[in-house]
Amino acid sequence: TTIRKRGRQVNLIEVELSQRGWVAVTCSVALGPLDAKPPRHQVPLDVCSMAVEPPADAVPVTPDHPLGQVVHVAQGCDMRLDAATPFLVGAEGDPVTRIWLRPFASDEADPDAALLFALMAGDITPPVTMNRGHFGWTPTVQLTTYLRRRPAPGWLRVMASSTVIGDTWFEEDHLIVDANGQVVVQSRQMAMLPLGS
Known part of the structure; x- marks a missing residue:
């Protein structure tokens, strides 16, 4: 250091x-x-159109769920995936993923743990490339994350999206808002498509 x-x-x-x-x-x-x-000043954000709390049909990502076996942090938080996510039903769609996240109560009660959890949320979603039929490891080559503020208690709403998926590279942007609709974290990463996809 x-x-x-x-x-x-x-x-x-x-x-x-x-x-x-x-x-x-x-x-x-x-x-x-x-x-x-x-x-x-803040422009209207698509992520704020998500319900403040996950709806009843949101898919829990538990350690037993196939995603929970890849996204191991699901063991340490409550993670719910938007039921309209295309790859969940074997379909393709826009490279956008929406999830709801919440640390366990003991971590949410600790202001520093809650802050670090929000920071981690900037790279917690399944790769948006899965909605385009590209499954497998998508190695991050560069990641920039902005921690803007401490999150309010409650669910974090996370939206990940990509504007360009090339033959090798794609970018993925995360926008995370808290229960009050305040931007807590923004991130952008450059990653590689899975080999052979």
């Missing part, structure tokens, strides 16, 4: 994660104050 800059409001830090002597991940982290007041 290297501190690159200490500022009055923002600090810049670089972190390397090594495994067996090789650098596996490098991170550039900008740390500063979170928003606490309502935004000065």
Whole structure:
């Protein structure tokens, strides 16, 4: 870990994660104050059209669910997938995934755990490429995540989408709002399609 800059409001830090002597991940982290007041401006967001709480037909992603065996964090939270997700019924559709997330009560009661859970939500959905018939590991090559504010207690609404799915690459954007409709996390990643898909 290297501190690159200490500022009055923002600090810049670089972190390397090594495994067996090789650098596996490098991170550039900008740390500063979170928003606490309502935004000065916000365009209407599609994710806010989702119900604040998951509807009765939302699909629980438990450790026993096929997705729960891939998305292991489902063991540590309550995750519900929109029942209208095309890949759930073997169909194809828009590269958009909608889920509801909530940490378990003990984590939600801990402000720091709730904050880190919201940050993790920026990369928790099944790949949107599954809605286009591309199944398998989609390795993330670059990920940028913005933690905007502390989440209000309750369900997080998550919408992941992609605008371009190429032969090799696709981008995936996550937008996460809390129970009050405030943007908590935004993320964008560049990832690769599964081999042979």
